[in-house]
Ligand SMILES: [Zn+2]
């Protein structure tokens with residue numbers, strides 16, 4: 001006969017597995033209080049992971065369905081259209097409220113965001129705000145420095161403690177029942193997207209046979225492959241953006257600026273900029289810091305769907321200029337130390353440039369430290385604002 005403690009253990013394992021199954025369809029269902037679940041140690045919840053594993057396994061369908069230029073381009077297009085939803089909507093709107101919209105506009109943005117298969121806007125915003133408040137400290141759910149590369153990239157999302165949304169941390173969003181509903185039933189829109197892609201493939205097979213595509217092929221490329229790549233592209237910001245690139249600002253964490261990540265994630269690679277000041281719409285602070293999400297949002301603002309895009313404050317730009325000048329001078333000094341045999345004439349241009357820039361900004365260097373302070377420990381919810389009507393005229 002099974003000992004009582006063992007009996008209880010297997011009962012609670014069964015309960016947890018049953019709860020994880022129900023969570024596939026109702027993300028707010030938990031076995032016990034969600035606070036208790038969030039307090040558990042990190043561990044993989046395999047039952048909860050099955051849809052995530054199916055998403056990856058679905059890519060192998062390419063062995064049977066083959067490929068066509070139409071299917072491959074559909075995957076590329078859906079990657080970028082939905083990467084924009086992750087960066088421009090889930091991140092720059094729901095997490096940081098860096099621009100305004102109407103209630104209808106907000107709902108449309110949430111629907112667009114839900115097509116990314118990265119759960120609901122409230123879950124996404126809660127975890128992201130938590131990341132900014134605890135960046136690279138032990139509380140951070142996905143720090144590569146605390147938990148290692150693979151945990152920060154993919155492991156954290158499989159952990160039971162990270163499944164529930166802490167609605168108390170996104171009170172500015174829980175005011176809207178339509179957003180809470182989309183967050184709770186977060187598989188509805190992804191299912192509809194998958195069906196729509198499959199249906200489009202069937203339609204194209206009939207009306208445009210020259211494209212050589214069909215329902216199953218378009219489903220594998222447009223949904224499974226595109227969504228899996230989208231997940232890993234987004235995850236690069238959690239893992240790589242705290243490991244790879246240059247640090248302009250001393251933000252108290254290890255966030256970095258990376259051109260390569262900015263290309264993969266439509267401008268989110270300027271992560272150190274963002275950790276320094278998260279309340280502005282753009283993350284590339286200069287024209288050469290390419291930020292396609294910002295260009296897209298700017299274009300969207302001309303349609304009237306969104307407005308009031310927040311600029312980078314002058315104080316932050318001044319601080320960036322001072323940091324860049326210090327880095328230029330340090331690099332010139334290091335070059336002189338490493339290559340003392342190089343003709344001084346060959347060093348004259350970078351040295352002269354560094355001195356000229358430092359001289360031109362000498363007055364800025366004496367300015368007192370700006371009042372904003374490091375952006376990372378701010379309470380983002382407190383900074384957000386209510387929906388405002390569009391400006392007249
Ligand atoms: Zn970060």
Ligand SMILES: [Zn+2]
Nearest residue numbers: 095128274278
């Ligand atoms: Zn952020």
